[in-house]
Amino acid sequence: MFHKRLLQEFKDNQKQVVGMVLTQWISLLSNVALMFVIANTINTIVKDTFTTKQMVQLFLTFVAVILIRGGMTKMNDTMSYLASTKVKSRLREVMNQKLMDLGTRYRKSMATSEIVQISTEGVEQLEIYFGRYVPQFFYSLLAPITLFVIVSFMSIKVALVLLLCVPLIPVSIIAVQKFAKKMLNKYWGIYTGLGDTFLENLQGLTTLKIYQADERYAKKMDEEAEKFRKITMRVLIMQLNSISVMDLIAYGGAAVGIILSILEYRSGQITFVQCLFIMLIAADFFLPLRLLGSFFHIAMNGNAAANKIFALLDMPVDKNDFNEQDGKRQDLKANIKFNKVTFGYEEGQTVINDISFVIPKNSYTALVGTSGCGKSTIASLIMNDNRPNEGHVLMGDCDINDLSEEFIHNKITRIRHDSYLFKGTVEDNLRMGSEQATKDEMLHALEQVDLLETIMEKGGLSMEITEKAANLSGGQKQRIALARAILHDSEVYIFDEATSNIDVESENKIMEVIHTLAKTKTVILISHRLANVVKADQVLVMKNGKIIETGTHEDLMRQQKYYHQLYTSQKELEKYTEEVAN
Numbered sequence: 172m173f174h175k176r177l178l179q180e181f182k183d184n185q186k187q188v189v190g191m192v193l194t195q196w197i198s199l200l201s202n203v204a205l206m207f208v209i210a211n212t213i214n215t216i217v218k219d220t221f222t223t224k225q226m227v228q229l230f231l232t233f234v235a236v237i238l239i240r241g242g243m244t245k246m247n248d249t250m251s252y253l254a255s256t257k258v259k260s261r262l263r264e265v266m267n268q269k270l271m272d273l274g275t276r277y278r279k280s281m282a283t284s285e286i287v288q289i290s291t292e293g294v295e296q297l298e299i300y301f302g303r304y305v306p307q308f309f310y311s312l313l314a315p316i317t318l319f320v321i322v323s324f325m326s327i328k329v330a331l332v333l334l335l336c337v338p339l340i341p342v343s344i345i346a347v348q349k350f351a352k353k354m355l356n357k358y359w360g361i362y363t364g365l366g367d368t369f370l371e372n373l374q375g376l377t378t379l380k381i382y383q384a385d386e387r388y389a390k391k392m393d394e395e396a397e398k399f400r401k402i403t404m405r406v407l408i409m410q411l412n413s414i415s416v417m418d419l420i421a422y423g424g425a426a427v428g429i430i431l432s433i434l435e436y437r438s439g440q441i442t443f444v445q446c447l448f449i450m451l452i453a454a455d456f457f458l459p460l461r462l463l464g465s466f467f468h469i470a471m472n473g474n475a476a477a478n479k480i481f482a483l484l485d486m487p488v489d490k491n492d493f494n495e496q497d498g499k500r501q502d503l504k505a506n507i508k509f510n511k512v513t514f515g516y517e518e519g520q521t522v523i524n525d526i527s528f529v530i531p532k533n534s535y536t537a538l539v540g541t542s543g544c545g546k547s548t549i550a551s552l553i554m555n556d557n558r559p560n561e562g563h564v565l566m567g568d569c570d571i572n573d574l575s576e577e578f579i580h581n582k583i584t585r586i587r588h589d590s591y592l593f594k595g596t597v598e599d600n601l602r603m604g605s606e607q608a609t610k611d612e613m614l615h616a617l618e619q620v621d622l623l624e625t626i627m628e629k630g631g632l633s634m635e636i637t638e639k640a641a642n643l644s645g646g647q648k649q650r651i652a653l654a655r656a657i658l659h660d661s662e663v664y665i666f667d668e669a670t671s672n673i674d675v676e677s678e679n680k681i682m683e684v685i686h687t688l689a690k691t692k693t694v695i696l697i698s699h700r701l702a703n704v705v706k707a708d709q710v711l712v713m714k715n716g717k718i719i720e721t722g723t724h725e726d727l728m729r730q731q732k733y734y735h736q737l738y739t740s741q742k743e744l745e746k747y748t749e750e751v752a753n
């Protein structure tokens with residue numbers, strides 16, 4: 172019925188919940204008073220003893236009840252608003268903090284679209300949970316007991332029968348709950364899956380258009396949307412059916428009470444006014460629980476959403492205390508060691524197999540091998556985005572696992588082929604590299620990547636970059652990303668295919684910058700193009716997740732093994748392509 176953890180986490184909402192139950196209870200009592208006056212009035216009309224005084228009394232009771240109920244409803248709404256907004260804003264705050272703490276690691280356990288959905292729609296679901304469902308639950312217990320006490324003064328028999336019929340509603344709710352839980356989990360699964368597909372198709376729309384695959388993918392999405400429509404309809408049907416069952420029990424129970432009270436009146440056990448009063452009030456035994464039943468499905472949705480939210484909040488963070496070993500870390504020599512590292516993305520499969528190597532401080536290392544051999548995985552292990560299944564990745568003498576994400580990101584900058592530039596000015600994007608960078612430093616960084624002139628022509632540092640840097644060429648985009656990385660001024664730079672898919676001029680410029688950086692920093696270059704790695708201090712040649720050759724370009728060429736074979740075949744291919752082009 173309740174999500175225990177959700178209630179525990181939001182204990183401070185208890186005040187509002189008690190307030191809401193109280194306002195509803197006062198409304199109920201005023202309603203009881205009104206029904207009593209109405210019953211009395213009908214009695215006097217029937218007996219023909221209706222007086223002006225009674226008319227005034229009826230009118231005044233009406234006005235008082237309307238005022239009390241109006242006031243209580245207003246207070247209830249305010250408290251409901253307070254309770255739900257507090258929950259929503261706190262949940263969003265903790266989720267945001269959690270995502271910040273997790274960094275990029277959240278993607279291992281949850282898709283981005285799922286995070287977006289649970290932090291928007293998922294959190295919204297909890298509004299009704301706290302604002303309506305929880306207080307209604309307690310009120311639904313209090314209301315029948317209150318009415319039972321009042322009616323028992325007139326007829327204990329009728330009061331007991333009415334009270335005993337009330338639990339039939341929760342019994343029906345529990346029966347539905349078993350079925351609903353499964354269905355709602357399935358509903359959420361399909362819903363987040365659809366969101367995932369939608370986001371991916373939208374992001375890859377240009378590619379889909381280029382390959383004219385948009386229609387096929389649109390059809391696939393239609394199929395998923397149809398699945399979602401069907402499960403939504405099933406959820407709605409289940410909700411409507413269960414509400415009908417609850418109506419039947421509520422009004423059936425009230426009817427039983429009314430019939431019984433008439434029988435009691437006929438046998439002289441209760442007065443006409445009491446009989447009328449019970450007739451008017453009987454449905455109120457059941458209506459609060461019936462209303463609870465209609466909130467129940469929303470609450471179940473809230474429970475399912477809460478499970479997902481807590482799954483995110485419970486993800487382990489492994490945030491190391493940055494200060495604890497600060498002194499030790501100050502002396503870190505930024506050499507990187509792989510000590511018998513084995514890693515696989517999935518159980519039973521390894522991508523990196525028992526690898527050991529050292530990247531000395533301020534050296535220039537190239538990592539080469541055919542596609543899929545594990546080069547980028549090595550980069551992700553150095554960044555601690557992935558953790559070895561066996562062995563250790565060390566930075567200086569420190570296991571990378573013992574270092575905080577913040578520390579690693581300060582020491583190492585990874586530049587990928589698909590570097591992300593944000594919508595905003597060139598300055599905004601460069602400032603991400605270093606908060607403290609002066610304009611002169613930014614201009615100097617642009618000069619280093621040979622982009623100063625182009626950017627100055629387009630408005631300088633205040634030039635606007637549009638969404639996904641659509642107003643820049645691939646090469647310009649990559650060079651701005653490089654300027655940002657230069658400003659970051661870290662000890663280690665990993666260039667992960669940083670020159671893929673860009674023009675030759677940009678590639679050459681970027682390689683020049685990499686070679687200059689390599690004189691003062693530790694540089695790791697991952698590249699398909701072996702012509703780019705000839706200047707490296709050491710080349711690590713990978714094949715099937717293993718390092719099979721190590722040495723300088725010249726050493727490896729002399730050995731005439733795998734690297735030699737890769738290099739010469741690539742050279743021949745490039746020569747042939749050039750000849751064809753000419």
Ligand SMILES: Nc1ncnc2c1ncn2[C@@H]1O[C@H](COP(=O)(O)OP(=O)(O)OP(=O)(O)O)[C@@H](O)[C@H]1O
Pocket residue numbers: 516517522540541542543544545546547548549
């Ligand atoms: N997130 C992931 N989940 C599961 N498998 C992955 C993941 N990333 C990579 N792989 C698999 O791990 C293997 C190594 O991938 P990796 O990206 O390290 O290769 P690579 O040498 O960098 O390739 P390329 O040169 O094409 O970029 C591949 O078989 C790939 O399919």
